[in-house]
Amino acid sequence: MECKIEVNHKTLKVQEGESLLSALRQHGFKIPTMCHMNRFSPTGACRLCVVEVEGKSDLITSCSFPVEAGMKVQTNSQRVIKARKSLVELLLSDHPDDCLYCQRNGHCELQWLAAEMNVKERKYFAGKQKDNPDYSSTSVARDPAKCVLCSRCVRICEEVQRVTAIDFISRGTRTKVNSAFHKGLNVSSCIHCGQCIQVCPTAALTDISHLEKVNAALGNKKKQVMFVISPAAIVSVTELIQSKSKNKVRARLTAALKRLGASKVFDSGTAADIHVMEEARQLAELIRSKDKKDLPLISSCCPSWIRYAEGFKPQLTQHIAKVKSPGHIAGSLIKLNYAREHDVAMEDIYTVSVTPCVAKKYEASWEENTHKGVSEVDAVLTVRELFLLLRSFGLNLEQIEEEEMDAPYNHSSAAAIKLGYSGGKAESVAQELFNIMGGSKKEAFRFMQPKSITSKRETKVKIGKTQVGFAWVSSIAEAEDYLNELGESKRDDIHYIEVMACLGGCAGGGGQPISRGFEQPKARKKISVEMEKKAAWQKASGNTMAADLFERFSFRQNEIWEDPF
């Protein structure tokens, strides 16, 4: 119900019952927050959103206070401003003063708040925090000294990913965010999705950086450094490019990486096409099989999802497609096929995968992805790291000539680009299945894409005489709920389920540039769709290079190495 309230002596129309914070923000009032996250229930932990309400003796936290008709609110009275400044000063009381050396320097919410509140000196001294940083994980680094206990990581890990790898330990001034028994993240239930990095306001959570490794390889004359860029990474780079000519980002990125000293720049789209073809082939096999006990087939491209399934739902692992992820198909193609064809020793090739994913750093350490101790992917750069790398070399993507990607892996079909967002992969696989199972030629392939990127959807595709059910979910909470629901209802009309661990799929990946809120995946999907329109082929098997490789080799998980090229 609409009602009127008075804010800073102005009358506003707002919805009764919604939180005061969201009402104020909708009307353009700037209210600082730290612990607040859209779509999550408020906790009122940081208290930065305090406002003065007439008739209340204390300041109230606007995030956790519902709008009441006729209330009179002051958002920037002396008292409010003073309280907020003190709060920031208290947050800084045990924060290290090493901004200069901090990964988040310039992108830190605490730094912004301190500047906004005109904090000029350390007013309170609470002493240094003694907890050691945790670099035990292959993908996520924790530095408790920089933690402000806002609880955003704890909440996303528990509520969106249902993993609870980190939680509040102890009480009062001794409270820390830590993994169970103060052991490292490497032995926790962490699924390496990196969503905690995305929501962390400071540098308490960062990715395990591969920048130095890559720099060392670039400086090593023996090594041929080959970059493999995923289409999703190109989408995120495109999003951040300011100038209008966004269509040449691939070529400009290629040119920039060549200037760094890359010997080759490939597109992982070819590998993604192969991945889609193999999943579709396995799906067709299952649909044609007699007992159909392994249906539905669950997608296998997301390492976080696989880690979750192995750790939490081992009974589901038999349903997961046995295909390497696109990144590792690309890695093995380069290290075996390309190396052999071009007579280069495998050890002399250094593959760098560029993706919006943190979990790929973890995936690169899997035993099945290494061969005689050599990983198929030597280093994984997140999109954030890619920008840091380019910046340190003084390269600006806005002003650089264009260069074509290197043959033979230089193309991706629209199907490969679709792997970047939730629902897209299901469509690619459906299209390929349509191709394999030979739907009658009169019928056109139709696939209804979801309207909202974060919503769980299903669709049916008529292939020949069969109705094939496709479903897609993003985030572990959605996946778990959906799979439970499916199991309980004993439905058998869903044949393929695409699971992506991050909200909105890779478009909301843990390795994306840090953004607040959950709106970015939507924007990135839009860019993807634009890119798809320009792709040379629509379906995965249209990519002639990919189709040829698919014919020649087996890409089932664990098989590629045994099968000599």
Place this chain on the structure above:
Amino acid sequence: MTVELEHIFKVYPNSKREDLIPMLQAIQDEQGYLTEEVIHEVGKYLDISVNKIYGVATFYDNFRFGPVGRYHFRLCHGTACHVAGASTLQKELQKLLKINAGETDKNGLFSLEVVSCIGACGLAPLIEVNEEYYTNITLESLKALVDKIREKENDVL
């Protein structure tokens, strides 16, 4: 399962979230402290993340993660005892026992726990050692108490 917990699980057949704390208490009463293994088993039974349980258990001072000594000192630090000098007593006791609050010494003789009100404020300050209460403690009587225990233990040894 190497730890036998079935009989405790039986008391909580519905395996609800709210059974967590009573279960942990029952386990600690029986086994003296909580181990990683126990927390994993409770987590499996209640379907709660191990980290969540560890978070809850570390929130309360009453839960321990290591064994107590043969002489477990519980120093009351409620309001009345605080006013009566519990802080000074704590410092003295730490010196006498050569351990900090919350610790157990290496040979497993002493352990020290600081607890909130034991409920005998009229007799403040007080200490409980292996469920025996020593009231109106002074620095002298505290030293005498510890000396007596050491002497007795040396005799045994």
